[in-house]
Amino acid sequence: VDEVEVDYSFTVTNLATLDPGFVHHVETCDRGRCHDNFTYATPCTEYRLDLNASYMEDLTIRQVEYMTRQAITREVVTSSPHNFHVADQGTTHLNLSWIPPVFQSCLSNYSVCYHLLP
Secondary structure, eight states, X not given: OOOOXXXXXXXXXXXXXXXXXXXXXXXXXXXXXXXXXXXXXXXXXXXXXXXXXXXXXXXXXXXXXXXXXXXXXXXXXXXXXXXXXEEEEOSSOEEEEEEOOSOOTTOOOOOOOOOOOO
C-alpha cells in the first residue's frame, strides 16, 4: 500500500467582514490527530472555520473539503469606558464624558445610574 501525503489547511473567516484573516497549513499531526490554534482574533466575533485537505493522485492535486464549523470568540475582559468623568455640571444638569473601549464588538450599551445624596 502506497502512503499518500496529505496537506491540511485551516482557514478562519471573520463573518462580520468576510475577511479570511487566518490561513494556515497544519503541521502538527501525530498519531492520526491534527490540531491547530489561531490567535489575534477579535473578541465577541463570529468566525467560520474551514478545514481542507489536499493530496496528489496521478500527478493531479485533489482537494477534499470537510464540514464547516462556526464559532464565536468570547470577550477578553468586561468592556468599560476609559477616562469616565464629569465634563460639566450645573444646578440642574451633569454632562458625562468617556472614551469607548478599544474592542466594542461585545458592547451593546451603557446604563448610567445615579443616586441623590443627602
